[in-house]
Amino acid sequence: MYYYLHHYFNPSFDYKNLKPKGGKNGKVDYYNLGYVQNVVKYQVIAEFKEINDKELEKYDKRFIYKQKKFPIGSNCSVNSKNPDQLISLVNGYVYYDEEGKISVKELLNIRGNVDFHTGNIFFVNNIVVHKDIKTDFEVKGNSILIKGVVEGAKIVAVNSIAVEGGIKGETKALLKAEHNIKSKFVESANLIAKGSILVETNCLHSNLYAGKNIIIRDRLIGGKIYCGEKVIIEGKLGGGFNVPTVLVLGYDPEDMYKFSNIEERLEALHKRLEFLDLKKNTTKDPHILLEIQEIKQKINVLSRHFSRIGERLKTRDFSKCKIIVKQEIDPGVEISIGPAYFKVEDFLKGTTFYFKDGEIVPVNLRKISK
Numbered sequence: 604m605y606y607y608l609h610h611y612f613n614p615s616f617d618y619k620n621l622k623p624k625g626g627k628n629g630k631v632d633y634y635n636l637g638y639v640q641n642v643v644k645y646q647v648i649a650e651f652k653e654i655n656d657k658e659l660e661k662y663d664k665r666f667i668y669k670q671k672k673f674p675i676g677s678n679c680s681v682n683s684k685n686p687d688q689l690i691s692l693v694n695g696y697v698y699y700d701e702e703g704k705i706s707v708k709e710l711l712n713i714r715g716n717v718d719f720h721t722g723n724i725f726f727v728n729n730i731v732v733h734k735d736i737k738t739d740f741e742v743k744g745n746s747i748l749i750k751g752v753v754e755g756a757k758i759v760a761v762n763s764i765a766v767e768g769g770i771k772g773e774t775k776a777l778l779k780a781e782h783n784i785k786s787k788f789v790e791s792a793n794l795i796a797k798g799s800i801l802v803e804t805n806c807l808h809s810n811l812y813a814g815k816n817i818i819i820r821d822r823l824i825g826g827k828i829y830c831g832e833k834v835i836i837e838g839k840l841g842g843g844f845n846v847p848t849v850l851v852l853g854y855d856p857e858d859m860y861k862f863s864n865i866e867e868r869l870e871a872l873h874k875r876l877e878f879l880d881l882k883k884n885t886t887k888d889p890h891i892l893l894e895i896q897e898i899k900q901k902i903n904v905l906s907r908h909f910s911r912i913g914e915r916l917k918t919r920d921f922s923k924c925k926i927i928v929k930q931e932i933d934p935g936v937e938i939s940i941g942p943a944y945f946k947v948e949d950f951l952k953g954t955t956f957y958f959k960d961g962e963i964v965p966v967n968l969r970k971i972s973k
Contacts, residue, residue, distance in 0.1 A: 676706030
């Protein structure tokens with residue numbers, strides 16, 4: 604009697620030799636190459652099955668055994684409930700190590716870029732990307748460290764995200780973390796964190812959403828800042844009247860992201876509707892009437908979502924909200940804390956803004972003559 608080691612993963616997998624697969628519509632998918640073989644804790648990854656002498660030719664000779672002895676590597680164990688099964692002891696990726704043993708590794712190191720060589724990355728534990736994440740690619744994992752630059756990519760972390768090289772988002776980048784986000788710099792990107800966001804130098808023309816605090820070590824110019832509690836800007840705030848810079852405090856970051864996203868979509872739909880209403884008077888094309896009907900239906904659905912989020916935004920405590928700017932503030936910056944609104948009309952320096960009795964109160968207000 605012989606025993607065949609059946610694998611619940613590909614034992615011949617080679618992440619250096621990935622090939623794109625054909626999609627349902629016949630198009631080749633160059634973005635999802637299956638870079639890693641994920642397993643979760645206590646998942647069965649291999650199992651011995653009895654085979655007789657006549658069946659030997661049907662099976663891979665590498666995995667035929669005369670005795671049931673697993674090639675056990677790191678983070679694996681025999682299943683106590685079934686001794687014929689090998690299970691993983693951690694969340695990670697499974698592979699055969701250099702000693703020919705089945706192992707599971709908790710940390711995924713991507714030594715190069717995330718691009719067409721790797722495809723999108725989905726991993727059930729922590730990830731380190733040693734170079735860049737290129738535009739249009741996605742990375743999802745537990746905690747994610749990027750040593751290079753993030754371009755117009757999408758990154759989602761169950762825990763936190765750190766970007767040592769900075770973010771050049773090309774207006775397309777979206778980074779979302781359940782806890783915190785940290786980056787050397789941020790340019791033309793969208794960041795969402797239920798915890799806090801730290802930018803070690805400049806934040807330019809970006810939208811930041813944080814449930815707790817946002818700290819900018821140098822300049823904040825352009826874009827929109829949505830923060831649950833406190834914003835600290837150690838450098839300059841604003842870029843003048845021609846560079847819209849908006850700070851909104853006191854709300855849940857995900858609600859604000861959805862709220863602003865729906866607002867933009869509604870604005871675009873209303874503009875399209877106005878165009879089609881004018882066009883229908885000069886043509887008898889039935890497709891125009893159909894599109895008008897579809898747009899109106901979309902507007903109704905989005906408007907209901909918009910109203911529901913708006914109701915949630917009303918019931919918040921704004922007493923913890925504060926904006927601290929240590930250097931200059933340019934005129935044109937708009938500040939909202941809950942229902943209160945303040946627009947900076949002069950050059951200021953060293954100012955703190957907080958909420959009191961339904962209004963925004965500036966402290967240590969000093970005007971600068973330019």
